[in-house]
Amino acid sequence: MMKRVKLLVLIGLATARISFAQETFPINGIKDERSDIYALIGAKVHVSWDQSIEGATLLIKKDKVLAVGKNISIPANAIRMDVSGMDIYPSFLDPYSDYGMPEVKKASSFDPQAESNTKGAYNWNQAIKAEFSAAKTFRVDKEKAKSLRKEGFGALVILHKDGIVRGQSALVSLVGKSEQEDILVSSVSMQLSLDKGSSTQNYPTSMMGAIALLRQTYLDAKWYADQKNPGFEDLTLRSFSEGLKLPQVIESTDKLTSLRVDHIGDELGYQYIIMGSGDEYQRLDEIAATAADFILPVSFPKPYDVEDPYAALDIDLEDLRHWERAPANAGMLASKGIDFAFTPAGLKDASEFLPNIRKAIKYGLTKEIALKALTSAPAKMLGLDGQIGSLNKDKYANFLIVKGDLFEEDAVILENWIGGNRFVIQDKETVALNGQYELNVNNEDYGIMNVSGLPTAPKMSIYGKDTLKGSLAFKDGLVTILVQKDSLTKQQLSGYVEGKNLSGMLSKADGDRQKWTAIYKGDTTTSKQKKKEEEIEFSSKMTYPFVAFGWEEKPTTQAMLFTHVTLWTNDDEGILENYDVRIENGKIVAIGQGLSADGAVVIDGSGKHLTSGIIDEHSHIAISKGVNEAGQAVSAEVRVEDVINSEDINIYRQLAGGVTASQLLHGSANPIGGQSALVKLRWGQDPESMKIKDADGFIKFALGENVKQSNWGDRFKERFPQTRMGVEQVFRDGFNRALEYQESWKTYDGLTGKAKRNTTAPRRDLELETLLEIINSQRFVTCHSYIQSEINMLMHVAEDYDFRINTFTHILEGYKVADKMKAHGVGASTFSDWWAYKFEVREAIPYNATLMSGQGVVTAINSDDAEMGRRLNQEAAKSLKYGGMSEEDAWKMVTLNPAKLLHLDDKMGSVTVGKDADLVLWSGHPLSIYSKAEKTMVDGIVYFDIEKDKELQQEIQLERAALIQKLLAEKKSGAKTVPVSKKEEKLYHCDDIDFHFN
Structure with missing residues (x-):
């Protein structure tokens, strides 16, 4: 009986494949005239994620659904198939697959390469591959198609995961016939990322550079498309402008990057579909606010092997938390109404996909939304819902026949029909042997035998007087059962299948033969021994940010009254003894003695000092994936504000040192670097909320060794400039080009009528627009500097173009040219006593700041x-020792003076009524090495409290211990673990370059 059923299956499969050959291809033989209509009768048909019909008929013709429902009229020539007791679901659609695509080989090293080495009329940058077509490159992979069909997939959206602009994706079937027949839709979406991929070109060397390149490419494509006769051919820009009509999918590497790319899309006027990273739950409200659809991986972290307690110390709390909570990601997004689709991308083995979906369901995702994310959601977000994603009339006949509930562990995918082609995944008769049996050996009742996992991973257990271990094997209608009665006694039962029952003989060592039977009693899902689902309980905390010392609830401002403090005003009042300060709604509202509390929280400051918060004019904390865009000599188009990392623990650490605001600067790898970001250290807020609103724009320039690459090594001898003389020419050339650019726009804007209609606007150039902002004193320069000759040079260049340098930073030879700096109107931001760390600072002195x-x-x-x-x-205090500076003037060097340099002194830098309540309560004199910041406030919110910090340290220890115990239990239960690898903290300095920033 079994062999006959298998033969019929093979005949059916062959028939289905032959009958749908494309008519444009010649037939080698006789045309198959058999029926191409199938009626699958009696199943529960899940027409879509939100509609199912019990006892329905699914009628298909060729590759499309003809009808679905009850009382369907079945044509006489239809092939009828009884699938009673089964469930039929739409086959899965993977929206993010590299199936059939060539392998991407990333560059292992980056030699100097300014221009693209791609041959042909293509874009100047190798990472921009808009001309790429997945459909034109696709090759059928029969073995991989077979493995994906087995996991329930019927169709894939394929893309080449290479570059920042990756070209167009295609929809392909998993029938596995030929490229011509498997491609269903040749252009589905435009694919984007912030990963330069296989490009060996210098630019970009940072995430902010990748963002800038993407932003400029959008502008270039629009400009190129508007050209009636551009005078040159750029196939990349032409393809990109055409691709903008399609949905745009952009890949993200973490939740903050998801927020970044959505911000780019908003700026450019596009709503991206975001290929997520699985940690979106950590910024759930902000993710929901993007209004983006997401594609979610389900590659959950494996448990760590923490048996070595010293190795366990190397795991960040953030990673421990994510291991525990990652499966809840989808359910949490669904709770916010965020639409998403699932993809197996990121899994080493696609067989983990469906089990991980089931795990997500255990962690809070509903089965309905899970089915939606596998079928209709990816189809809808990519504009394919008219063809695929459900089993409505005229949709592709892609469906699964499943024994059991698809989202339960004991469910088995029996068949996967793709475009009307039938693929048998599991033998129906063998699968039917899964269930409960009453086992009897030689008239002895052994109890209830549970069999599951047939045919691929059979499992067997016996529940009677004792729970017995055992194993089961089944092949060609024959069954072998091995029962472990005790540590010494094993019994092997050999037999065969009789209908739904099993029977055979037990051969004992003494030659005695005993009859055994296993009488089928029902499905295992009805077993009383079925394991009860345990409610998920987390040992980890949800904090903002999702790292150590984060907030379980984000702090808010409140009215506060500091009494009896020693107050450092930083204004004409100087230092005031025994004063009160009241703050409300994030502002300083009153300063005096004996102020009324009037509903405010009162903090006794007796013996303590209250100051304005420290402002760091030159910082590189809280920047993601590269502080230098070092690919070109001029990178004015890049913006540090695009890559603010609000999760950086250094924000919290610096709050503990009294810092409340910082300028996050580009590095010093090129003469004209990128635009800086002015932020307040609002620990726990998202990147956008850290930015200081309405602040002036700044940009980083640099002089000296770094920019001419004399300290980069022998490989870097090609990029201009290579000398200090060349550095000056980079500035002058940049400003000259910017002025020419300004004139071209003035000429265009001056046109009217027909002349303007017949003239295309100049190409927008973000680099030159930024340089114009500098010339027009709309953006201000902070320049990395050391040597007096170069300091003088840049001041002369600025004066020649009628603007002024705002700040020289480092400026360790500033004492030599202080009079000239004063005349120019430039400020200085320096180190207290750094010297001798490289040759060009050999003449630095600790009196520099005072002089x-x-x-x-x-x-x-x-x-x-x-x-x-x-x-x-403490750095400010050193000028008392070396230069005899007054205490107040020394304190101003880290408070009021940086506020002036950053044009923020109207908001911060002193304790003045009306200014922002950015304050620090010190345990003692603020310039003393023994004093500690007890409370640090930004906008009247206490972001650091020394007593709260002590509590958090204890809570973190307990949380880590609980998670470590949970990991140990996982390993003990047999879970596969992964070794701990220490994650090094990346601390950026001026000269750090991330060629492999992804």
Whole structure:
């Protein structure tokens, strides 16, 4: 009986494949005239994620659904198939697959390469591959198609995962016939990322550079498309402009990058579909606010092997938390109404896909939304819902025949029909042997035998007087059962199938033969022994940010009254003893003695000092994936504000040192670097909320060794400039080009009528627009500098173009030219006593800050270093020792003076009524190495409290211990673990370059 059924299955499969050959291809033989209509009768048909019909008929003709429902009229020539007791679901659609695509080989090293080495009329940058067509490159992979069909997939959206602009994806079938027949839709979506992929070109070397390149490419494509006669051919831009009519999918590497790319889309006027990373739940409200559809991976972290307690210390709390909570990601997104689709992308083995979906369901996702995410959601978001994603009339006949509930562990996919082609995944008769049996050996009742997992991974257990271990094998109608009665006694039962029952003989060692039977009693799903689902309980906390010392609830502002403090006003009042300060709604509202509490939280400051918050004029904390865009000499188009990392623990550490605001600067790899970001250290807020609203724009310039690459090594001898003379020419050339650009726009804007209609607007150039902002004093320069000759040079260049340099940072030879700096109107931000760390700082002296300040130059002390940023109060104090500076003037170098340099002194930098309540309560004198910041406030919100910090340290220890115990239990239960690999903290400095920033 079994063999006869298998033969019929093979005949049916062959028939289905032959009958749908494309008519444009010649027939080698006789045309098959058999029926191409199938009626699958009696199943529960899940027409879509939100509609199912019990005892329905699914009628298909060729590759399309003809009808579905009850009382369907079945044509006489239809092939009828009884699928009673089964469930029929739409086959899965993977929206993010590299099936049939060539392998991407990333560059292992980056030699200097300014221009693209791609041959042909293509874009100047190798990472822009808009001309790529997945359909034109696709090759059928029969073995991989077979493995994906087995997991329930019927169709895939395929793309080449290479580059920042990756070209167009295609929809392909998993029938596995030929490229011509398997491609269903040749152009589905435009694919994007922030990963340069296989490009060996220098630019970009950072995430912010990748964003800038993507932004400029959009503008270039629009400009190119508007050209009536551009005078040159760029197949890449032509393809990109055409691809903009399609849905646009962009890949993200983490939840903050998802927010970044959505921000880019908003700026450009597009709503991206975001290929997520699985950690979206960590910024759930912000993710929901994007209004984006997401494609979600289900590659959950494996449990860590933490038996070695020292190895366990190397795991970040964030990673421990994510291991525990990652399966809840989809359910949490669904709770916010976020639409998403699932993809197996990121899984080493596609067989983990459906089990991980089931795990997500255990963690809070509903089965309905899970089915939606596998079928209709990817179809709808990519504009394919008219063809695929459900079993409505005229949709592709892609469906699964399943024994059991698809989302239960004991469900078995029996068949996968793709475009009307039938593929048998599991033998129906063998699968039917899964169930409960009453086992009897030689008239002895052994109890209830549960069989599951047939035919691929059979499992067997016996519940009677004792729970017995055992194993089961089934092949060609013959069954072998091995029962472990005790540590010494094993019994092997050999037999065969009789209908739904099993029977055979037990051969004992003494030659005795005993009859055994296993009488089928029903499905295992009805077993009383079925394991009860346990409610998921988390040992980890949800905090903002999702790292150690995050907030379980984001802090809010409140009215506060500080009493009896020693107040450092930073204004004409100087230092005031025994004063009160009241704050409300994030502002300082009153300063005096004996102020009324009037509903405010009162903090006794007796013996303590209250100051304005420290402002770090030169910082590189809280920047993601590259502080330098080092690919070109001029990178004015890049923006640090695009890559703010609000999860950086250094934000919290610096709050503990009294820092409340920072300028996040581009590095010093090129003469004209990128635009900086002015932020307040609002720990727990998202990147956008850290930015200081309505602040002036700044940009980083650099002079000296770094920009001419004399300290980069022998490989880097090609990029201009290579000398300090060349550095000056980069500035002048950039400003000249910017002025020419300005004139071209003036000419265009001056046109009217027909002349303007017949003239295309100049190409928008973000680099030149930024340089024009500098010339027009709309953006201000902070320049990395050391040597007096170069300091003088840049001031002369600025004067020649009628603007002024705002700040020289580092400026360790500033004491030599302080008078000239004063005349120019430039400020200084320097180190207190750094010297001798490279040749060009050999003449630095610790009196530098005092000497510049004495000449009337507004002077600040900065960190340029994550660790130094925690003790800027002590750095300021060094000018008392070396230069005899007054305490108040020294304190201003890390508060009021940087506020002036950043044009923020109307909001911060002093304790003045009306200014932002950015305050620090110190345990003692703020310039003392023994003093600690007890409370640090930004906008009147206490973001650091020394007593709360002590509580958090204890809570973190307990949380880590609980999670470690949970991991140990996982390993003990047999779960596969992965070794711990220490994650090094990335601390950026001026000269750090991330060629492999992804």
